[in-house]
Amino acid sequence: MDNEDQESLLLQGVPDNYGGVKVNLTEPMTIEDFVPKLRASLVYWSNQGTKGIWLKLADGLDNLIAPAKAEGFVCHHAEREYTMLTSWIADVPSTLPANASHRIGVGAFVLNKKTKEVLVVQEIDGHFKGTGVWKLPTGVVKEGENIWEGALREVEEETGIKTKFVEVLAFRESHQAFLEIKTDIFFLCELEPTTFEIKKQDSEILAAKWMPIEEYVNQPWNQKKELFRFMANLCLKRLQEMEYMGFSKVLTTTSSGKESYLYCNTDHANLLNATRGLASTSG
Incomplete structure (x- = not known):
């Protein structure tokens, strides 16, 4: 059998940088066609000394998930556009990385230095619903978005205020925080406002305003909840001691x-x- 005939019986893969193979299937395939090719490919890759297999199935190829699992693959993660499965076929312990384990959040300390006021919001839903707490604008960084970009976007979406990034003041991490599984990393960013007229987001924000920073810091919630007290005091320290x-x-x-x-x-x-x-x- 020549190479061309052999390749027609195998799934086409691309080597990765760690001794593995990446297979990306985008066209419809029947189970009857898929299973023999997968089995032949696994034998071939094993003989080649391949370690890990990444099998990416485009949306619409769900019929191939169960047959792949029957051949030893496990689900690694899924997105709207695809499902990723993996198989480790080497005789050494697996070094395949786990699915993404962290979510990145941002909070924005937007300070009007002239008035010594900070931009705060009250949310319609979520943890702070009905508490009356005024909090900093917060949100989640999107895929492909930089931390500082996420902070600017969230502030403008929630309040209509345009800003410039100054710096990351601090960050914290909390395990089993998102869906009780993922670790949440939260970056507190200082932003400089370039506009001051508030136009709140009606779908998520109940109210938004500029508040004297001492009033923000001294809210009962911030004083009772240690982490919030730490972060509020850090914002106050930044105003009082610009060398921070x-x-x-x-x-x-x-x-x-x-x-x-x-x-x-x-x-x-x-x-x-x-x-x-x-x-x-x-x-």
Whole structure:
């Protein structure tokens, strides 16, 4: 059997960087056609010393999930457009990474330095429904969105206020927080307002206003709940002691050339941005 005939009996895969194979199926296939090709491919990949198999089934190929599981595959994760299954066929312990385990949230400390007021909202639904608590605008960072971009977007969506990113003041993590499974990482970002007229989001926000920062900090909720007290006091400290510095962003690229942001101490971020393109020295 020549290579062309052999390939027609196998599922077409692309090697990954870790000794595995990625298979992306997008066209309809019957179970009768799929199962023999999968079994032959598993034998072939095993003989080639392949370790892990990533089997991506496009939306509409749900008929292939059960047959794949019958051949040892397990569901890794699912999105609207596809279902991803994996199989580890090497004799060594699996090194396939688990599904994404974290959700990224952002909160926005939007400070009007002239009036010493902070932008706050009351939510229609959720944990704070009916509490009367005034809170910072918050939300979840979308897929493919940078942390600072998520903070700007959430503020504008909820209040209509346009802002500029200043820095990350702090972050916290909480395990088994989202769906009682995923870890939630929350970044508190300082933003500088460039507009001041509030136009609240009617679907999610009950009310929005500029509040004196001391009044925000001294709310009973913030004083009784330790984490909220810590974060509120941090915002107050930032106003009173501007030398408190968080993390600013530096635009850079990954080793593969993709745009990325490095967050580091504001003084050093300013230095990196000012000396961009210059060779580093040891002093």
